[in-house]
Amino acid sequence: MAENWQLHVSPGADNDPVFVGVGEIPTGKFPDRSFIEALTKVALLALKDAGMVPRDIDTIMLIPCLHGAADQADLVFSRMVEELGIHGSAKSSYMVHSGGSTSDNATRAAHGLIATGHAQNVLVLQCERWGSADLNEMITMLAKNGIPGEWELPTGIQFNAIGAMITRRYMHASGSTAEEMASVCVTLRNWANLNENAMFYHKPLTVEQILASRMVADPLHSYECPPMADGACAFVMTSTGNARKRGLTTAVRVAGSGGCVSHYCLSQEADQAVLGWPLAAERAWNQSGWGPQDADIAQIYDSYAAVTTTGLEGIGIAAKGEGARWCAAGHGNPGGKLPLNTNGGLLSAGHTGVGGGTALLVEGVRQLLHRAPSKRQVENCQRAIIGGSGGSYMDAQILLLERTKLGA
Amino acid sequence: MKTPAIVSEFREGLAQGKLLIQHCQDCDKPNMWPRYACPHCQSENLGWLQSKGEGVLHSFCVLRQGAPAGYEEDLPYAIGVVKLDEGVQLLVRLEANRPDDWSDYLCDDRVSFVAVDAAEAERRPCAQFRRSPG
Numbered sequence: 165m166a167e168n169w170q171l172h173v174s175p176g177a178d179n180d181p182v183f184v185g186v187g188e189i190p191t192g193k194f195p196d197r198s199f200i201e202a203l204t205k206v207a208l209l210a211l212k213d214a215g216m217v218p219r220d221i222d223t224i225m226l227i228p229c230l231h232g233a234a235d236q237a238d239l240v241f242s243r244m245v246e247e248l249g250i251h252g253s254a255k256s257s258y259m260v261h262s263g264g265s266t267s268d269n270a271t272r273a274a275h276g277l278i279a280t281g282h283a284q285n286v287l288v289l290q291c292e293r294w295g296s297a298d299l300n301e302m303i304t305m306l307a308k309n310g311i312p313g314e315w316e317l318p319t320g321i322q323f324n325a326i327g328a329m330i331t332r333r334y335m336h337a338s339g340s341t342a343e344e345m346a347s348v349c350v351t352l353r354n355w356a357n358l359n360e361n362a363m364f365y366h367k368p369l370t371v372e373q374i375l376a377s378r379m380v381a382d383p384l385h386s387y388e389c390p391p392m393a394d395g396a397c398a399f400v401m402t403s404t405g406n407a408r409k410r411g412l413t414t415a416v417r418v419a420g421s422g423g424c425v426s427h428y429c430l431s432q433e434a435d436q437a438v439l440g441w442p443l444a445a446e447r448a449w450n451q452s453g454w455g456p457q458d459a460d461i462a463q464i465y466d467s468y469a470a471v472t473t474t475g476l477e478g479i480g481i482a483a484k485g486e487g488a489r490w491c492a493a494g495h496g497n498p499g500g501k502l503p504l505n506t507n508g509g510l511l512s513a514g515h516t517g518v519g520g521g522t523a524l525l526v527e528g529v530r531q532l533l534h535r536a537p538s539k540r541q542v543e544n545c546q547r548a549i550i551g552g553s554g555g556s557y558m559d560a561q562i563l564l565l566e567r568t569k570l571g572a
Numbered sequence: 573m574k575t576p577a578i579v580s581e582f583r584e585g586l587a588q589g590k591l592l593i594q595h596c597q598d599c600d601k602p603n604m605w606p607r608y609a610c611p612h613c614q615s616e617n618l619g620w621l622q623s624k625g626e627g628v629l630h631s632f633c634v635l636r637q638g639a640p641a642g643y644e645e646d647l648p649y650a651i652g653v654v655k656l657d658e659g660v661q662l663l664v665r666l667e668a669n670r671p672d673d674w675s676d677y678l679c680d681d682r683v684s685f686v687a688v689d690a691a692e693a694e695r696r697p698c699a700q701f702r703r704s705p706g
């Protein structure tokens with residue numbers, strides 16, 4: 165039984181934290197787009213979307229990059245404060261990091277700062293250059309992230325192997341076929357084909373193409389492995405009171421959240437076909453009063469299809485064992501029962517490291533603000549489930565977001 | 573940095589053909605991976621038990637490309653998670669059924685620890701398992 169932790173902010177209260185703007189630039193391979201240039205662009209896009217200028221921001225929160233230590237140091241040591249010209253007035257600039265679930269935890273951190281008055285206007289920034297990094301270097305670097313080196317590196321484990329083990333266990337437990345697993349990737353591609361910022365915007369994908377692609381880590385084919393990409397996105401949060409004063413009429417609030425850190429290394433996970441989703445979901449329902457039937461869209465971490473299918477089941481969107489078949493039936497597609505990862509997710513918009521989860525969150529907020537391009541805007545989108553996971557799927561994090569009218 | 577004793581002792585066990593699991597002398601519980609304090613009772617009074625080396629294969633994969641630096645020569649190779657009968661779990665290498673072929677393996681198969689020679693245990697200090705007969 166999960167605890168019943170209530171948020172100490174009331175909907176519509178002056179201190180109720182809200183999302184008011186998002187920014188994003190195309191994801192893919194952009195070797196000539198510099199790290200700081202990309203961060204500056206998304207910062208200005210998000211501020212414009214929020215009706216703000218850099219001087220309005222008192223707190224910058226950085227989502228980490230994994231491609232290089234020098235760029236990471238630039239983030240940690242406040243370079244973006246100077247780049248945006250708010251040195252001297254900014255109150256604080258710092259990083260939050262939990263791998264793929266960072267954006268969920270950054271949201272919680274910003275939410276707490278705003279609700280308590282430690283911050284007024286928070287700008288969250290993310291940029292990654294995986295698409296332009298050396299692939300072999302990244303594989304070796306990632307083999308040391310989320311893996312206890314002294315115990316497990318000698319096996320030769322790396323990230324596709326982790327995804328492959330979860331996939332194998334999920335297929336065994338659910339009886340899902342290779343075709344059904346591939347259909348999850350196709351669902352995501354169908355959405356990416358509607359997103360001009362997605363790495364595979366112009367490339368349709370079929371189950372047959374996936375199953376004909378080379379075997380990388382049995383049972384994963386190469387088209388079932390996440391494409392490493394360059395990408396950047398940003399979002400702005402403020403208080404409902406500030407948003408009202410600034411004349412905004414709609415925003416996105418946090419109805420509740422839940423999480424579960426189920427392991428550090430995958431070898432210690434009790435059931436790889438379940439992960440931490442059920443407890444995370446129960447906590448989120450308890451805090452919000454929602455159930456899975458209340459959402460209009462779901463944005464669930466998808467570095468591998470089985471991460472999403474375990475999420476669909478743990479959250480209760482699909483019945484136990486039916487996550488992959490739920491996708492095969494087309495329920496997550498454009499026009500389907502519950503639009504799933506409407507930006508194309510990590511598998512088809514591009515895996516931007518820690519930024520993959522941030523892009524899913526940013527798209528959820530964009531949909532709730534009704535600011536997605538018309539071809540993929542979900543009609544009357546009021547509520548979104550955001551699901552994140554980090555490291556070796558060490559945690560399951562759920563944010564429940566809802567569109568809110570600010571009133572006078 | 574000197575290799576911590578819990579790591580070097582575990583690896584010495586592998587080199588002698590033994591799979592060691594950490595054992596708390598105070599609460600009598602097994603721990604894997606070995607810890608610096610017992611995660612059940614926080615005792616630092618920790619020792620070793622030799623595992624019977626029998627368990628169930630929770631999941632596995634066969635890596636065919638994209639090995640981390642230094643592991644390229646091993647490709648293809650299979651990695652799995654074994655739930656030992658003693659109640660702890662660990663990541664292992666799986667012995668092929670036939671050269672470069674792991675197609676006989678299924679999730680939930682019974683698997684057994686395989687002792688390797690000291691040179692191999694030094695080259696790859698991790699436990700190796702194979703499908704149990706029968």
